[in-house]
Amino acid sequence: MNNIVIEGRLAQDPETKQTQNGKMMTTFNIACDRQYDKEHVDFFHCLSFGQVADYMAKYGTTGMSIIAVGSAQIVNYQDKNGQRQTGINVMVNSVKFLSRNPKMENPQNQNGQQQPAGGRTQASGGYGNGQRQQTTGGGYSQNNNGYAPRGGGYGHQQNGYGNNGYGQPAAPDFMSVPDGMDDEIPFN
DSSP states (O other), rough: OOOOOEEEEEOOOOOEEEOTTTOOEEEEEEEEEOSSTTEEEEEEEEEEEEEHHHHHHHHTTTTOEEEEEEEEEEEEEEEEEEOEEEEEEEEEEEEEESSSTOOSSSSSOOOOOOOOOOOOOOOOOSSTTOOOOOOOOOOOEEOOOOOOSSSEEEEBSSTTTOOOOOTOOOOOOOOOOTTTTTOOOOOO
């Protein structure tokens, strides 16, 4: 199985291009700090199509923290000097922004109305779980307050990555232990 999960920062604003087939594609680079070597940074060149590409082009901006999930592809190309090089492209099929987009200072909610003062954002869902709006106790509608739409953006449903359970129904209560049961573990 070829899965890759990258957590880092957008190294520059995403660029949207048209492929030779006429499909829209968004490219971006993710900068990742190394765990044990703080002096070096790794850059991953990423490609996205469809809804993920639209989402990245609309909401992504330099410096935003992001998690991208996709698959790695080995590519061969010629550099500026005509030398044959080998690299890796990440074909991203889902993303989640972890930080605020600074370009969206006074966002509007889904109804086109500005958010009341004092509203705040609550994250919901994981990768591709869909956009949700939640309400505070005071009845204020909570919009994205400068964050990309909640639910991690677009992509196929993942049952593991980032599924933090917000907006999910409460789990059923555990079965109670009947009276008279021994509290000891039945094995040694």
